[in-house]
Amino acid sequence: MKRVQHFYPVAEVKAKLSEVLDQVDGADVVITRNGRPVAVMLSYPLYERLMDFIDKVWDLYLLDVGDPSIFKDLKLDELFNDFDENE
Structure with missing residues (x-):
C-alpha cells in the first residue's frame, strides 16, 4: 500500500x-x-515503526551473517550509522 x-x-x-x-x-x-x-x-508514529523495523532487520541480518565485516564493501555500517546520528 x-x-x-x-x-x-x-x-x-x-x-x-x-x-x-x-x-x-x-x-x-x-x-x-x-x-x-x-x-x-x-508522522512520528510512522518514524518510530520504521526505526523499529530497521533495528529488527539489522538484528536478523547479524544473526544470519554472523560477522558483518565481510560485507564492508557494501558500506552497510555507514547506512546504519547515518540513522544513529540522526536520532
Missing part, C-alpha cells in the same frame, strides 16, 4: 508550517528545492 505524498517547495513549508504539519498524519510530505525532493516529513 503506497502512502499519499504531498510535495511542497521549501518556501511554502516555511510560510505554512502549521498547515503542512497537519497533513503529515495522513500523508508523507516531500519538501522540494528547485523542484527536486530534498527531505520528507512523516
Whole structure:
C-alpha cells in the first residue's frame, strides 16, 4: 500500500508550517528545492515503526551473517550509522 505524498517547495513549508504539519498524519510530505525532493516529513508514529523495523532487520541480518565485516564493501555500517546520528 503506497502512502499519499504531498510535495511542497521549501518556501511554502516555511510560510505554512502549521498547515503542512497537519497533513503529515495522513500523508508523507516531500519538501522540494528547485523542484527536486530534498527531505520528507512523516508522522512520528510512522518514524518510530520504521526505526523499529530497521533495528529488527539489522538484528536478523547479524544473526544470519554472523560477522558483518565481510560485507564492508557494501558500506552497510555507514547506512546504519547515518540513522544513529540522526536520532
